[in-house]
Amino acid sequence: MPPRVTTLKELAASLDLSITTVSRALAGHEQIALRTRERVAQAARQAGYVPNTAARTLVSGRSGFVGLVLPIRGPNLVDSFLGEFVTGLGEGLVSHGADLILATAALGQSELSVLRHVVESGRADGVVVTRIAEVDERLAYLRERGFPFVAHGRLLDSDFAYNWLDTDGAHAFGEAFDMLYDLGHRHFGLVTISEPMTFRHLRQDGLAAAIGRRGDPSVRLDVATAPRFDRGARIQAINRMLQQPERPTAVIALFDELALTVMEEAVRAGLSVPRDLSVVGFDNVVASAYAPPGLTTFDASIRQCAREIADMLLTVIAERPTAPLTRLIRPTLVPRASHGPAPQTRS
Amino acid sequence: MPPRVTTLKELAASLDLSITTVSRALAGHEQIALRTRERVAQAARQAGYVPNTAARTLVSGRSGFVGLVLPIRGPNLVDSFLGEFVTGLGEGLVSHGADLILATAALGQSELSVLRHVVESGRADGVVVTRIAEVDERLAYLRERGFPFVAHGRLLDSDFAYNWLDTDGAHAFGEAFDMLYDLGHRHFGLVTISEPMTFRHLRQDGLAAAIGRRGDPSVRLDVATAPRFDRGARIQAINRMLQQPERPTAVIALFDELALTVMEEAVRAGLSVPRDLSVVGFDNVVASAYAPPGLTTFDASIRQCAREIADMLLTVIAERPTAPLTRLIRPTLVPRASHGPAPQTRS
């Protein structure tokens, strides 16, 4: 094993060249003679030289890192979202030689303050922001600061120009309605959350628009709402919906977790899915494939989205485009066995 | 909003102090007058000053980062492992003011070369290494390099001293056997993989040891082996096991993914779980709670383990202990409905 060369100075000395020349040679500058460039590259490879990130960052102002502030999560089950998202980001970044920094918010520390720290400390050249609220202080900060970022999700306020990638929940919910309508369903249930998240807004709007397009006055929609993390309230709201005298024949849930609860409660109430009740979710979490009879849902291909977000962010960092980059990804229907024709007779 | 102060120089100028004094004041050195320290702290807070990471790292040699090289993953489903692991690491690190760097291996690039790059570039003060193979070149490199690390998992070679945290799979598999034996089972099946992973070794040893402890010659163990990522071969091996004239009454799978396949194939073969066949897994993936009738398995509390790994690594970095730090975590049995008494009669 050759003696490890750790600095440019050492490498330069061993080649009898100046630090400047070696630095430029490694960077591939044309002004350095080809022969020299090759000689340097060869020596660097053989000596296992890796440039010091801190020094490079300090002088160039570019760290080669992209930051992600981990959403604060309760002690309950972690789904596969984070893993897929992080994997996708990594895949997107690695092709451009960038890496990912994960910053965690301490207990009682706001996500914004962590974000601010990441930005101000110069650790990252840009950041990815997830789970956008309808009005989001993180985006306001980043925009004021003029710091490169891409949001996964959207704000409600459309005056505010920024880079985002989002899944087209509105379209998916319209598709879900159309599919169920064509199967004969006329009485629908929507299970949703009470928090002001943009995705809730958009999906509900998409559903309402699809209903409107049919212009069928016999279509009826019941809505069950509960706080996002209050499982008890959620179950209660769902049961209220299912146990009314005229219950819906098809339930669309804002996301799979809610849909799975609907299926559980339906079974508990003696209903058969999909014979008595069709259920459709959104997200395609792993469990939706295993929960009988198999949940029909939409796949947003998180990993692929994250990869594109990484690409977008790297573009923003490198080119600082004036017009914002935006991408709306259409999720794909994953038809399983939780939906079917509307029951013929009603009690 | 006050004009943003970005460097120590600016902050020092605004306070009419030297850079040195401000730096020391912020670091809380006793030698700086208490009054001055307070004045500086106040000014820094108000101006939103955040020290530049690169500069600090360059001079101090400490980056405040811990590295993790993402295991290369196929295109198939990502379970929640990575998300939980990363969340746990973040939680463990944040209390000490450290953050996480995630490096991804590009297609065709070895995990080792990425690790080497992370280490040599000085981006991280220590690294976490997951999915340890029976003989692992990554650990060999880190040890030779004298770089701080903690492994999640173990090598087979016990001469090699290093810091690790592992789940006690041997104990769990012993526990599974004992539980099933006490339920009357005598004919067992083991579904495992053909790759040389230490955890496979340990779990199988734990099972063998438990069998030995009973000293009951009527106990019989069939083994079905398939490559880890070859779903077809896996299904074939499982069916061979289930369709032999005298099939096992209880199957223990190396991990949940295998156990879920066993349950699926059992149902397909007309067997009822747990009436005709008991199945036990390991990992407690999310799907195991949803796959009917509910898979009995072991929970290794990944998130908590990751948190402890972070603690261990920070200790190693700060104190460079001479004796290796090791922790063996006992997983907890999650009894669901996939196991039961051995069937009475045999065809």
Add this chain to the structure above:
DNA sequence: GGGAAAATTGCAAACGTTTTAAATCGACGT
């Protein structure tokens, strides 16, 4: 062979922080 132009290489400053060693300032005792 002389000079200019082109090609190649090198010097030195800069990035923002930490840290060693030294300077400054008061106070106090003699």
Add this chain to the structure above:
DNA sequence: ACGTCGATTTAAAACGTTTGCAATTTTCCC
């Protein structure tokens, strides 16, 4: 009034890299 001591502050070097500008070498033409 002088030296001394302790408390407080500061100047300057260092970390390893990139880069503007200048220096050196080579090439080429007349």
